[in-house]
Amino acid sequence: MGTYCPIVAYGINCLKILPVDPGIPLCLFASMAVIQELRRRSKQVVFPVIGACVLGYFTYHTVQGDRGLLAFGRLNQEVSRAKTTLDSLRQERERLERRTDLLRNDSLDLDMLEERARQTFNLVHPDDLVVFLPSEKD
Structure with a gap:
């Protein structure tokens, strides 16, 4: 079996221990884990940000509009x-x-x-x- 990385990626509800391939340097694996975590979290953030922008647009035009x-x-x-x-x-x-x-x-x-x-x-x-x-x- 493969070795396990001491780097642990924290999820929302679980703790993940990620397997490491011996041919991949540990720092590259860590950066990939960070990128994957950022992608996962960005999907959770995109819709609230878009919603806040839409809400801000309508609020602005409610006050300042024609x-x-x-x-x-x-x-x-x-x-x-x-x-x-x-x-x-x-x-x-x-x-x-x-x-x-x-x-x-x-x-x-x-x-x-x-x-x-x-x-x-x-x-x-x-x-x-x-x-x-x-x-x-x-």
């Missing part, structure tokens, strides 16, 4: 700014509608009509006192 959490926050800020703008525009519209209602034929307000005519045509009443203010450029 439809991720940060984009969701930016979109919420944009929606809140748009709502604020909408509210101010609605108030402006209501104010203009109230003023135009005063100019309708059925509820004509003569004071409003006179004010609009003076502003539009730069007219003044003969009894009005006109005060010229210096322009801001001077």
Whole structure:
């Protein structure tokens, strides 16, 4: 029978004593045993590493992606700014509608009509006192 190597390769659940061929140097046998052990363990490590990479990819895109959490926050800020703008525009519209209602034929307000005519045509009443203010450029 062959001789047995004093080098012992440890497995997960067992202890292996490896046989040695007398023609092979002991250091070569030891390096082959290490290579075999690395191959066996690498098969056990490959799938968890790939799984961790896939998990990292999806985690990154969940946070940083086009439809991720940060984009969701930016979109919420944009929606809140748009709502604020909408509210101010609605108030402006209501104010203009109230003023135009005063100019309708059925509820004509003569004071409003006179004010609009003076502003539009730069007219003044003969009894009005006109005060010229210096322009801001001077």
